[in-house]
Amino acid sequence: MDPSEVEFLAEKELVKIIPNFSLDKIYLIGGDLGPFNPGLPVDVPLWLALNFKQRQKCRIIPADWMDVEKLEEIRELEKREEAFTPVPSPYYMELTKLLLNHASDNIPKADEIRTLVKDIWDTRIAKLRLSADSFISQQEAHAKLDNLTLMEINTIREFLLDSLNCMYKLRSNLQPGSSGRTFTDF
């Protein structure tokens, strides 16, 4: 899966905006939105919020978790724990990147937030590399990865799955009485 496809899924998340225009309710296939009144907050999917923001038709309100103290706590917790800690949002990385790129004027202390989220990401990816390594060396057949987000899984998806599949094929050819079916190369 391409990272832009993960971002596509992340863009469905609802965010709060304050429009500066009015529009009555719209009936999208995916649900109803609005009505829009200037100055009154309304929830819309991120893809629409970004479009409005780019056309200067709204202000985006950052989520509760996009706050320096909260993120510092999360970062400390992530560094202390060996396992993956619960994330503020299943799409925290994508939301941070998109909102900071397009709406940094609506987010207080944007640069600090960017650094904090990057730290959290780096710590988690390092843990992910370690656990992928031990998964392979222990030749496990099952792993539970509850608090991992889709973007993190997607980073190692191709490499990990390809390696596991290759190793499986090599091992199953060693076992006596292997079925002799042909497998694809990838």
Add this chain to the structure above:
Amino acid sequence: MSEAAFDDSEINQDDSQEDVMTPAELIAKLEEAWLNEKFSPELQENKSEVVECVMEQLTHMESNLQRVKKGDAKASIHRMEVDRVRFVLASYLRSRLQKIEKFFPHVLEREKTRADGEPSLLSPEEFAFAKEYYDNTEAYLKAVALKRMPPNLQSIDMLKAVPEPCLDSFVFLRVKEKQENILIEPETDDQREYVVDLEEGSQHLMRYRAIAPLISNGAVQLI
């Protein structure tokens, strides 16, 4: 506001009579089918009802959009949503076609040998495509190489010639309905097989073969 060229309530009314699902649920189902198809090593069960309903929604929206003058505020929002849904649908269908091309003899064999009550693997168009692909490949191989072979070597068994999908590939999944006692087969001789319980909402990495039947009944979602 704008002369509603969109009698938006139309859409919801029509569908509540025909479908059991709301349009939003329909789109969610399409996205689930898209992800499952993308990440599974073999072709998934055909979801033609979902595809047809989504196509209906899209053509309805498109025709509304044609009737409206450009620059209408609502039109651009609807247009963006239509583009997003169209992307998912196109990607889903493309994914299926890629797998049909890759595993064409096995796909046709599965379709031939399935029991009457089971849902079909291919839509009628996909079936026609697979058959044509099979015939074209066979004709090509004959014309290019086989007819120059000694007479006793001029046939080809497609089922043996084309590799099967590897059902032992690993996949990532999220559990939607709690499952008990999923058997995990051992990798090497010195390991034993064991069972795991899948809690609702948890995410796992395991072999596709262990959870294949759970995908079609919606108990797990590939991610």
